[in-house]
Amino acid sequence: MDFFASSAGPIAQALGTTILLAVSAGIGSIVLGTLVTAARISPVPVLRWAAFAYVQFFVNVPLLVLLVLAVFALPDAGFLLPLTPTAIIVLTLYEAAYVAEAVRSGVNTVSRGEIEASRALGFSLGQTLRVLVIPQSLRAAIQPIGNVMIALTMNTALAAAVGVVELTSAANKLNLVEAQPILIFTAAGLIYMVLALAIGLTAGRLEKKLRIRR
Template sequence: MHVLTDNWDVFGSHFLETIKLFLIAAVGSMVLGTLLAAMRVSPVPALRGFGSTYVLLLRNTPLTLVFALQVFALPKLGVTFDFTTGACVALTAYTSAFVCEALRSGINTVPVGQAEAARALGMTFTQVLTNVVLPQAFRTVVPPLVSVLNAMLKNTTVAAGFSVAEAGAITFYLSERGENQIYGLLWIAIGFLVLVVPLVAVQRMLERRWKVAR
């Protein structure tokens, strides 16, 4: 216990940074992932091609490489971020591809007849998507979306290797203070478990509220 209590300043500040990274990247990836999913089912070939290419590239690129490209490649193009902002950009870009695929699977579960009926009423593609298809798709994919966000929460530890002072970097500070690394890692694992539990609770609440009889 003393490893935690004696180093609470480190654990507290670093886990707060992890929470900040997670919340910003979660919102960003949900918005970008929804836009990508809309592109994937768009009647415009160029949008479908862009969405498919983006998802194909990002899903098959290691997250560490995405961080490295953001840190080393973008500055050569004149685009620079501070460490925290860059971490949020990398996490959002990477996770949005998985959000897109999860949401697209939900879109595919919506009966085609509903979209055809909406178009017969004169609704545009955007109106059909936002008013008919997406509300039902989100209800269907709550479990996989929460799983994606859960994975992103743990992926925030990659940012520690790129000078972001979040939970993944706690062991470096404990090592400098001569603390037991095994106990430090155990407390980090417990910290992430505490953060994951609310996600699971939200998932179960939404599943009960949005349960769709099929």
């Protein structure tokens, strides 16, 4: 157990990177996913098709492939970014597709009568989406979005494959030195479990607090 004490600093730093990836990409994916949902339900055909193509692309392409392409192909095209911001951007784009599907499922909970009432009051489409549809959809989709955030936290481990020193990468480096794979990766798994439980509990509390009672 002494090697855990001696490696506490690097592990804590790597855990901080994992949390940075999860929080940054989480916020970004919720914002982008909500915008994609708005485009999916827009009366403008071009926006609907673009949003549909976006979701289908990112849902059907493995995250690891996207990370590898972003890290190794974009520099050849002249786009140079540090590894961590690159991973955050890819995670945001990828998870936004799943957030969009979760929020779109929440759109179905908004009654047609409420939408028609907003039109009768003279609301424009943008106002109806901003004031009525999107807020209610987000409230109805809290638990699904929470599940996406848990998946996002687990997916941050894939950033290790492209050189980002996060929790999985730090655990692997520690194992190469100490040769204690069961102990080290069990500890890493428990940390991921704690993060997932924290997200799940937070989503559950938010759902109870913000639940729409009809």
